[in-house]
Amino acid sequence: MLIGVPKEIKDQESRVSCTPAAANQFVLEGHTVLVETGAGLESGFTDQEYIEAGAIILDDAADVWAKADMIYKVKEPITSEYKYLREGLIVYAYLHLAADSNLTKELVDNKCVAIAFETVQVGSALPLLKPMSEVAGRMAIQEGARLLTKPCGGKGMVLQGVPGVAPAHVVILGAGTVGTAATRIAVGMGARVTVLDTNVDRLAEVGDIFIDKIETLISNSFNIAKVVKDADMVVSSVLIPGHKAPQLITEAMVQTMEPGSVIVDVAIDQGGSTELTANKEADYHAPIFIRHGIVHYLVANIPGTVPRTSTQALSNATTRYALAIANLGWKQACRKYPELASGINTAEGYVTYKPVAEDLNYELKNIQELINNKQIYLLQSKVRKNG
Secondary structure, eight states, X not given: OEEEEOOOOSTTOOXXXXXXXXXXXXXXXXXXXXXXXXXXXXXXXXXHHHHHTTOEEESOHHXXXXXXXXXXXXXXXXXXXXGGOOTTOEEEEOOOGGGXXXXXXXXXXXXXXXXXXXXXXXXXXXXXXHHHHHHHHHHHHHHHHHHTSGGGTSOOOOTTOBTTBOOOEEEEEOOSHHHHHHHHHHHHTTOEEEEEESOHHHHHHHHHXXXXXXXXXXXXXXXXXXXXXXXXXXXXXXXXXXXXXXXXXXXXXXXXXXXXXXXXXXXXXXXXXXXXXXXXXXXXXXXXXXXXXXXXXXXXXXXXXXXHHHHHHHHHHHXXXXXXXXXXXXXXXXXXXXXXXXXXXXXXXXXXXHHHHHHHTOOBOOHHHHHTOHHHHHHHHHHHHTO
């Protein structure tokens, strides 16, 4: 298979999907890796390192897209890349389609196989989202602490406080991977931390991890309103796999907060989890907006601020399935790794992932019908046997 690794062109995106080490794995298994020149530079990988790993460097993004059977990238194709989409092309990346009706339409109309990192699910775990969630949770607290300083529009607080001065109160909505990572950093920095989640068992687990260092509450509108009012920083990390994020923090709640408080909406790439931040995705050039005196941080790709760490973590997690797709084709890879089927969001002109179909009003096609299409599978087998 020809695997294409284009340079990420979404504003301020510095990661690359495939490290030289991962490229070498593809080459050793008989595949060709086409890397756009400079694709890895901002993550610390030179073109020469890819060449030494056995990859081929191409100067033009259009060549990478045109020649590749599978495009292996970090972020979803943006508008200027839609022209490269074509029937049968596999796009393997973070896609967040429930929040992007235009891209979904392009993928469906062009009959692409769109495999979303963020929806590959093993039990309740999201193994391809987890490494970036770990990074995002940690960075959310770092960014929030910076925004609490007066020059950034914040209250002018140190998270830990000092002797005789109370620490900042950090409220974390969601006790999943992002929330737990954020809790770890907030506790480590000496903040007072309250964690909310709808899952009592998960709250118990987090409570056991951070014994006597956090407060936990069931997440409901009453409790959210109560703790948000008292918060110096809110980190919203709520995720419903594949769906748009629920808007848990209303404008009325925001208005009860003290001026200079900070909200970091980690769910902004899924549409935003507060009423004021819904669909207001920002970038590093203008990462915040201030409303009712509250600083809102809305960067969708927080892990992109630390590309060296993020790229290596992402490649470690995603290469396994990319190799399976390259070795077996996407349908046979789904037969071998059933969890990969949950990553297929569109295929052969259909939306195949239920949350995306529900949120964007598409008819849902059962992915198993496509995977187990015996007529096509037998035809492919016959072609392989006949050379």
